[in-house]
Amino acid sequence: MIEVKDLKKGFDGKPVINGVSAIFQTGKCNLIIGSSGSGKTVLMKCLVGLFEPDSGDISYGGKDFTSMNEEDRKILRQQIGMLFQGSALFDSMTVEQNIMFPLDMFTDDSFTNKLSRVNEVLDRVNLKEVNNKFPAEISGGMKKRVGIARAIVLNPRYLFCDEPNSGLDPQTSILIDKLIKEITTEYNITTVVNTHDMNSVMETGDHIIYMYDGLKEWEGSNKEIIFSKNKKLNDFIFASEFLQDAKDMRQLEMKGKIENNHNHG
Amino acid sequence: MHQCVEIGIRSLGIVIIISVFMGAVSALQTAYQLVSPLIPLSTIAQIVRDTVILEFSPTLVCIVLAGVVGSKIAGELGNMRVSEQIDALEIMGINTKTYLILPKILAAMITIPMLVIISAVLGILGGKLASVATGIVSTSQFDKGLFQYFKPFNVLFALVKSYCFAFIISSISSFYGYYVNGGALEIGRASTKSVVVSCVLILLMDYVLSSLLL
Numbered sequence: 001m002i003e004v005k006d007l008k009k010g011f012d013g014k015p016v017i018n019g020v021s022a023i024f025q026t027g028k029c030n031l032i033i034g035s036s037g038s039g040k041t042v043l044m045k046c047l048v049g050l051f052e053p054d055s056g057d058i059s060y061g062g063k064d065f066t067s068m069n070e071e072d073r074k075i076l077r078q079q080i081g082m083l084f085q086g087s088a089l090f091d092s093m094t095v096e097q098n099i100m101f102p103l104d105m106f107t108d109d110s111f112t113n114k115l116s117r118v119n120e121v122l123d124r125v126n127l128k129e130v131n132n133k134f135p136a137e138i139s140g141g142m143k144k145r146v147g148i149a150r151a152i153v154l155n156p157r158y159l160f161c162d163e164p165n166s167g168l169d170p171q172t173s174i175l176i177d178k179l180i181k182e183i184t185t186e187y188n189i190t191t192v193v194n195t196h197d198m199n200s201v202m203e204t205g206d207h208i209i210y211m212y213d214g215l216k217e218w219e220g221s222n223k224e225i226i227f228s229k230n231k232k233l234n235d236f237i238f239a240s241e242f243l244q245d246a247k248d249m250r251q252l253e254m255k256g257k258i259e260n261n262h263n264h265g
Numbered sequence: 266m267h268q269c270v271e272i273g274i275r276s277l278g279i280v281i282i283i284s285v286f287m288g289a290v291s292a293l294q295t296a297y298q299l300v301s302p303l304i305p306l307s308t309i310a311q312i313v314r315d316t317v318i319l320e321f322s323p324t325l326v327c328i329v330l331a332g333v334v335g336s337k338i339a340g341e342l343g344n345m346r347v348s349e350q351i352d353a354l355e356i357m358g359i360n361t362k363t364y365l366i367l368p369k370i371l372a373a374m375i376t377i378p379m380l381v382i383i384s385a386v387l388g389i390l391g392g393k394l395a396s397v398a399t400g401i402v403s404t405s406q407f408d409k410g411l412f413q414y415f416k417p418f419n420v421l422f423a424l425v426k427s428y429c430f431a432f433i434i435s436s437i438s439s440f441y442g443y444y445v446n447g448g449a450l451e452i453g454r455a456s457t458k459s460v461v462v463s464c465v466l467i468l469l470m471d472y473v474l475s476s477l478l479l
Contacts, residue, residue, distance in 0.1 A: 050352055077356060082356045
């Protein structure tokens with residue numbers, strides 16, 4: 001579990017995050033959504049320690065991350081995996097070397113054991129025969145999957161995904177979402193996903209935080225979001241007519257289910 | 266080792282070319298200026314040797330390397346920063362400055378002085394080739410001049426300069442590359458800036474070292 005208390009972060013005197021508090025549950029897909037400039041990326045970068053917050057606390061499993069010394073942070077960071085928006089694979093390394101990199105850095109395993117672990121995670125993300133390819137030789141969707149494989153190779157307790165669907169076609173996006181969801185449940189890890197993708201919100205959002213202008217505007221699940229009366233949230237999520245129709249249909253479907261349950265009860 | 270190959274071996278071609286021509290041109294221009302019959306022709310070799318060792322090889326080669334190696338380092342680190350590869354390393358708990366920058370500085374400090382020594386040897390050889398080929402001096406006259414009044418300190422001075430310049434080239438370009446903020450345009454700007462700043466600092470350091478050590 002990751003707990004954030006009254007987190008504030010600004011740049012050049014301009015506040016970007018203005019006192020956000022939230023709890024990211026273990027074994028759940030926690031989504032941070034919001035329009036561009038709402039502070040969600042800054043929030044995620046504060047969570048992983050790429051930005052130092054101006055004030056507030058971040059704790060991982062009860063351990064205060066903000067006041068941790070560099071050594072303790074280094075140990076904790078070995079329990080963190082992150083999938084970046086552009087995958088952030090090392091250009092000069094093959095897929096196999098990219099995934100083996102954290103193992104080389106933090107384990108004393110033999111090459112055979114490390115290779116077997118690499119193949120195991122590659123198999124988990126449904127990638128085959130790409131070991132010796134360079135990142136430039138594989139597709140965007142494959143890069144994301146390699147990014148996920150690298151993020152989970154050390155069996156992390158926390159997984160962060162920054163816009164995992166950006167630049168992907170709808171079908172591949174669904175595959176990536178499913179993979180993130182499955183990995184979260186399978187390894188019982190705390191997953192935090194920063195996304196714009198409405199399909200991800202509806203399909204994987206066990207716990208959603210909607211950020212608006214540096215503040216937490218709304219919090220709930222993908223089931224609750226359908227019935228939310230928050231105007232800013234509705235304007236953001238159901239921006240198009242198509243999405244508005246989809247929302248209405250999902251509402252009717254869910255109401256129907258509730259009524260059916262009442263009748264059967 | 267990988268960085269030594271990247272910085273040293275990959276720059277060898279350009280170093281060979283500029284060194285040979287630099288020595289050859291230096292010999293021809295010295296001969297052109299020495300018109301007095303009172304000055305022996307072997308002096309040409311002496312002047313070529315000292316100019317190449319004292320100035321041309323360490324300074325000129327390092328200025329060229331500031332362009333070749335400096336822009337490469339700044340571009341590589343800048344691309345890693347922009348494509349979040351440095352962030353990925355930091356999240357893994359790796360000290361990125363030690364992991365990415367230190368090997369580059371060490372490799373430059375090892376290979377650049379070696380390149381300067383190679384350049385000095387090739388520069389003198391280029392001077393000899395040009396002088397002999399154009400009939401300005403004979404091989405024996407050139408060799409005689411080459412060993413006349415030779416000061417080993419000059420070689421030490423060239424090495425001191427090359428160590429300082431190697432540090433300037435690698436650290437300045439690493440700094441500009443590591444702290445790039447933006448996209449492809451900013452990477453280009455950082456590379457250019459790193460080359461310009463390195464060249465200016467090399468010339469300044471050249472003056473400081475010359476006034477202190479000579």
